[in-house]
Amino acid sequence: MVLMAADVIGAPCWLSLTARDRLQAERFYGAVLGWSFRQGSFGRAFSVAEVDGVPVAGIGALAGELAVPVAWTPYFAVDDADTAVSRVRERGGTVGVGPVSFPPGGRAALVADREGATFGVWDGGVLAEWSVGERSPAWLELHTVNAFDAAIFYGEVLEWGKGGETEGACDVSFEEDRVVLRHHGTPVARLNSGPVEEAAPNPQLRPRWLVHFKVPDLDAAVAVALENGGSTADGPEEGGGPYVTIRDPDGGLFTLDTG
Template identity: 40%
Template sequence: MTEAREPAARPARYTPGTPCWVSLMVHGMAATQEFYGSLFGWEFVPGPQQLGPYVRAQLGGQEVAGIGQLPPDRHLPVAWTPYLASEDVDLTAETVRLCGGTVGVGPLDAGDAGRLLIGLDPSGAVFGVWQAAALLGTSVAGVPGTPAWHELLTVETEGVAKFYETVFGFEEEPVVSADLDYVTLHAGGRPVAGLHGVGHDLPRDRGPHWMTYFEVADADAATRLLVDLGGHVLRPPHDSPHGRVATVADPEGARFSLIENPR
């Protein structure tokens, strides 16, 4: 096991474009809370309820992520969705449309928590946008159970990179490699997300999609626990330049990654 670390406080307000929240819409709220509570040690508090039943996951009383209930008549993919910070969701919605994206939900108010939209980029990947009010977003980082990174898996990065740069003001830093199509997006002078072009390796049943990496203390132990809780291993733990990583899915099929950062 790796050594425990003190939580890192998130900034008082997120730089526009920075992933500030991650949310999962599911069919079975109770079972999903039990799964992630056991896996990550999350506790749950209710609200906001503007989109139906919704809970916020917390670690030590600090906000981490959200889980909501899918309407029973909506057969939508169960997937983790990152929300990117915006100072004006309505203006962001206009820019999304002008740049070839689609606004699927919103903009709308989530009570006094903030204002949001859910959109699709030109490749069809779903993302959210959050204009913070009472809920600034994820308020703890750098400890097991918190989002560590967000990465878009897509066919190729060139076209979709221009979309995100224009809408959110990102600066990009391509990886110079003959066999790797990867772009790191920067906001406020620091890397905040990645775009990974995987070509024909993109899952046919999923299409372009965002992948959230959650930090764990021990990737192998966390993967074993996930299986015991009813989850599925899509790619077993393996070493990467950024730490030991496993790609997994929860019992409803939502894909995410576990990452044990090198110390």
């Protein structure tokens, strides 16, 4: 079932990995997370990861072509990509790519917030089966200088906090030094204040969106990641249960989580 972005406005609606070597990425994530893959609709450089036939993420071998880092990027649903991009610019963010049209009728842009954390916006059809939880990412986490300032930026760009005004909109709550994003009452992301540096040589210390994937056995999943060319990445502890942050063979960061 396909919904329109306006039905889930402001919520995470897709996840993509910008890689250099698509086949290597497929082998790695297939081994670690049990994903299967099919070719995407945007050409040979793209593939779609699936679990039990349900799409969970996209992989595009575009890092070299676009001269961008290998990274996982969350996309958020918006009702109009051009308006969202204008809001990003007006509030001190930057636009890397787009809006670009994709068949059959969607439009996307790759942008960054004021601190340099990259994310995407999507205007078009979204998969009703895709949601933050068991099959898709278990959790999305923004590491930034000031979570409250970031919440204002994202709230204005993505129209968070308009649950009473816009059908399907997200709401935020301020909990100690964190901001929690909920969609229809379900937590889908957390914004954390912490020690980050925009120009830090270690990507683990830069402002960024970090994706958590849930696994049934953390030790076993980490072992498989290491056996397949990944490595563990040291970084600040952010709580939330047992987890390990991994760097894939191409350098992309993600987190394996049991909760």
